[in-house]
Amino acid sequence: MNNKLLISFLLLSTSLFFSCHGPVKEEKNNASANPITLHVGDEKYVTIDTKQSVATWKGANSFGSHTGYVYISKGELKLENNQLVSGTAEIDMNTLEDEKYGRNNGLIKHLKSPDFFDVKNFPTATIELTKVAIVNGENIKITGNLTIKGITRPVTFPAKITFKDGDVNINSKLIIDRTDWGIRYKSKKFLENLADQTISDSIEFDIKVVAKK
Template structure:
């Protein structure tokens, strides 16, 4: 067997395997119109809620091995909305998010673990206010179904996690405002064809 043929056979075998491997990953883009990134924080004794209006993200689901799945999300900090213009302006200031200096919040997964049927733990690097820390988010995989457009597929996920804002250098007004912030994620994502 000549040298070029010895190279050609493994290369041909690799080409036969690659489509199958690529086919094991379904890629979804977060649909911000049908999703919500919200938060809840104590204000004196009650709770104040809010959310972010602008965000984008990609979810790669490995259908053969969920642990090889991944999530990558970017949130526009300036899109914060608590339903009060004055409060939102204050939250965007250097007292809190300092959106001029830190325009985005990001989450990039490093591992995905299935802890029960449809229940995941997604761990990754969460960056807020210029500080990056490891964060594990419990996530429910709500499944998939056909979307509104012919041939489209949508997937659903939801999760809730609590962080300490002081861990991210946002310790302003701790006392009247709680340090712990509960973040809720309700995600619908469309499959990329």
């Protein structure tokens, strides 16, 4: 091979080498400069303020009705993009009290007995929020699992939610059939000839929850 042919061959080889490897190096640089980013929603948890949160209960019998309170011992709510998505709360059943006479009276002692909530064996009740649907404005519909006396049943109930300065306020009304949780004392569903001694199967709860960041 003469010198001119050898020089031409070397120039051609060098040109092919850089043309094949140049773009690969540029592609790597571009990949480093523009990494793939996975977007994660604005997720945070807020703690339920047990001093400001309370459930007001109402039960009735043939002679009238009783109203009282029971308190949340702990809980938290999960927010995503400033919307409630889930949460949990534990209710201290030992805090049951009557609106007029407090905690140390015959009614409350009976409610804590095995006839009703059997608080000695089941000192807490829990609710787990599993789904929250926006109805309109501040109105939402909550679905969750309510556990009383070790029995878990699904519940759905309306609520109103507001956000202010990072705090969350929820006001809701939950009505349950106590017999779904094994509380059958003087229920006309299971006992006959009770006459005027029946106790309503429905228990109403007006629940106020305040949670803070």
